[in-house]
Amino acid sequence: MSRIGDSQLFERRMDAVKSLIEYIIVDIQNQISIRNSGWRVVEFDGDTINFLNQLNAIQRRGNQIRLNINNHNIDNNFPTLKKEFIKLKYFIENRMIMIEDRSKLQKLNDKLNYIERNYQGNFELIISMIGVGIWKMFSFSGLVAPIDVIIENGLSPKKWAITSYKSIKFLTEDLLSNLNEEFRLENAFISLIEARIINNAIELEDIDEELLLNIVNILNWAYIKDLLNIDIISYLGLSWFIVHLSDTENLMPSYTDKDIHLSNYINQFIETMLDVNAEEIYREFIEICTYYENNGLEWAIEFITIPEVF
Secondary structure (H helix, E strand, O other): OOHHHHHHHHHHHHHHHHHHHHHHHHHHHOOOOOOOOOEEEEOOOOOHHHHHHOOOEEEEEEEEEEEEEOOOOHHOOOHHHHHHHHHHHHHHHHHHHHHHHHHHHHHHHHHHHHHHHOOOOOOOHHHHHHHHHHHHHHHHOOOOOOOHHHHHHHHHHHHHHHHHOHHHHHHHHHHHHHOOOHHHHHHHHHHHHOOOOOOOOOOOOOOOOOHHHHHHHHHHHHHHHOOOOOHHHHHHHHHHHHHHHHOOOOOOOOOOOOOHHHHHHHHHHHHHHHOOHHHHHHHHHHHHHHHHHOOOHHHHOOOOOOOOOH
């Protein structure tokens, strides 16, 4: 057989194994038991079937076959498919976690639908959600600034980590003043609790005014804030509010493919609550991040950011 023929034969066999792996993964994602996952009527050619039989790589059930997951050394026969077998092993070992994750995602979606049905158009509560989300963004990301600037202003990196966190309440309220000059973070938490959207408030720390001014200057906060319009602030706030909701109500899935679902939920929620095009705002936000990076404010993208699910 020619080299081209050998290559085509090899590719055909590997494609068959990839398909058998994917059948199992798809079924596990659809909450089918391991025992019943992966069985299919296939149209592989006779050579491929004989090849898989010789390696004890398939099981039969009537007119169906599947990858022989009871052959624990099966991956050794397919070294070029190492990544595919690692993925398969992950799905098999974490099937119950994925079922739990799907339940969490459904509960989160139900919660977001409840908020949409009851509070769409309630701008006071929407601004409260945005404010709590902005607070979550700063708290989760941490405030980053150039080390040399921190030291030049009389703070050690350790002191910065402690004191900058105390400024988050001010930064949140200052940013939200673009939406409502009278916004107060404590009141936002109270409003959301009273509306039964969240269950608990957060203890907020105050900060010495002189120290706060020092932190604001180190961050170059006025310049960073000036580039953020109402749409972007709202987009970031609602995105991070969903993360806060997921965290506090134990609805954050653990499996990485959750990102697809969460990003869809976030975009849909933003578009419903704000009547905007989320993708357009996202593109505008990316342009601002690029501006920060190209104009000496690269640390800003560490805390003016979107959730990792994007």
